Amino acid sequence: MSTYVYGIAHRSHPRPDTELAGVGDPPRPVRTLAEGELIALVSDAPEDLRPKRRDLLAHQRVLTHAAAGGPVLPMRFGGVSPDDASVKSVLADRAEHFEERLTALHDKVEYNVKASHDEDVVLHQVLADNAELRALTEANRAAGGGTYEQKIQLGERIVAAVQQRETRDAELVHDTLMGIAAAVSRGPASTGWLVSVSCLVARADTARFLAAVDRLTKENPQLEVRLSDPLPPYSFVE
Amino acid sequence: MTVVPAQQGRGGGGTSGLYDVLELVLDRGLVIDAFVRVSLVGIEILKIDIRVVVASVDTYLRFAEACNRLDLEAGPNRSPGLPEIVGDMTESGARGKTKGALSGAAQTVSDAFQQARDEGGSRSEAKPRTRRTASNRRKEEQE
Structure with a gap:
């Protein structure tokens, strides 16, 4: 057996x-x-x-x-x-x-934090930060949406800007949590999140950690953050 | 300690379903060479890298339309320039400037939505709105 x-x-x-x-x-x-x-x-x-x-x-x-x-x-x-x-x-x-x-x-537990973007908020931010993209969007809109070529051209630049923000926000989440956790371990890139970070957190620091996650969400309205229950330390056994 | 049925979550306000811990249960944790590992055929399919999909024409078109939609919803006569909205929110003084801009925009969006609906939806944003609903539904299904 x-x-x-x-x-x-x-x-x-x-x-x-x-x-x-x-x-x-x-x-x-x-x-x-x-x-x-x-x-x-x-x-x-x-x-x-x-x-x-x-x-x-x-x-x-x-x-x-x-x-x-x-x-x-x-x-x-x-x-x-x-x-x-x-x-x-x-x-x-x-x-x-x-x-x-x-x-x-x-006396330590693992928390897994996954963040993704709220698309509408990110698009607002991208347009707010880039006058050229804003003008391009305006021009397309004025032209009833723009031609196929114009749409692709605009879309390509928007996507690039969104991806830039994904990278930036992934670092932001990672670095913020690294400041509180005893150890962090970054998960694989995959569908459904822009970053997945596992954090090893001392039980005594739990409240501080949860507050930091909360603050991260509040200060960054473009982020949708999913926090796991306390987990066995899967990412920290080796 | 008691036995907890599989379908029952634990209390405490956490949100982790199986989906959110799957990568940990399957990809992390201790592996001992002397033990045989169960075949994971049929599971790997969950781990598709989204970045491959992102750089496609369809995505470009979708984002272009999403941006058009954002401006449409801000109202055709209103400048989409952020300063004006920031000003409004600063006056209300409830939140910080950046966040204010965003919630302000969101409020404008929902106002415009309501307005468009009241007007019978005869204007050109009818189509993008359908897309938005479809994309939201897709998002929900993925969760």
Whole structure:
């Protein structure tokens, strides 16, 4: 029977009062394997495990619950060990590294911040800042929208200006958060956001961090900011 | 501690759904060489880089029209120049200058909208407005 691994914690980590539901259908119960000063949170691995919504959420949920009781090193989704004994031998082999990380991450959580642009506000800003673009827009409008060529010419320059602002605002968000977080890790560029930053935040600094995110949104009306719940420190385990 | 059903969010006002943490659960976190990783076929498709799509003629046209629409909504007889709007907002004194300009413009936009609607929408902005609605809907669907 192969073993699904959720995360690694100190041996002293409080065990949950109630059994946590893990991956699989029906959900496999989460149990712990102890080795030296460490434990691994594991469950039996379902035969046909796939990255389904249900199982991704189960992985995330187990780790969120565990992290509430103390530092946990979250595994990336989908790590399956051949058996329990192999998990224990990994704990033994890399004990020093895991313990160092657990100490470093003590009393810290990860927040993921994603920012995107409110298109209308950004366009207003672009036109407000650039008299030439404003004149061009006016001219096109006066000509009933302008010709196909004129529209493309204008659009190309607007897009360039918007992209410039995306880059600038990505730096702004990154730099602002870097000033408060214990560590930051930039996520990949992708659809749906202009920047994704994961921040490692000491629990004691949480209020200050949330206030900074709030201020960022208020002072920059072009930004739409999405803030995650406190997460296990996925981006800071290595 | 208790078991929380998968579909139930945790309290505390956070907004993270699966979509917002997906990249972390799938791309971050500890990887141990000795463990086999589940195949992620079918998941990678979510990670399309938008920047490839942005530089297209369609995008240029869309942005050109979006800008035309902004000015139309500010009113045909009104100069789109920002100083006037900034002046209005500074007088009201509620917020800082830059933000004032923006909220002022937004207010003007919604006023113009209402006006256009009252007039029966017979003017030329009818079309761009449809586009705007469609684009907003698209945005909502993505979320």
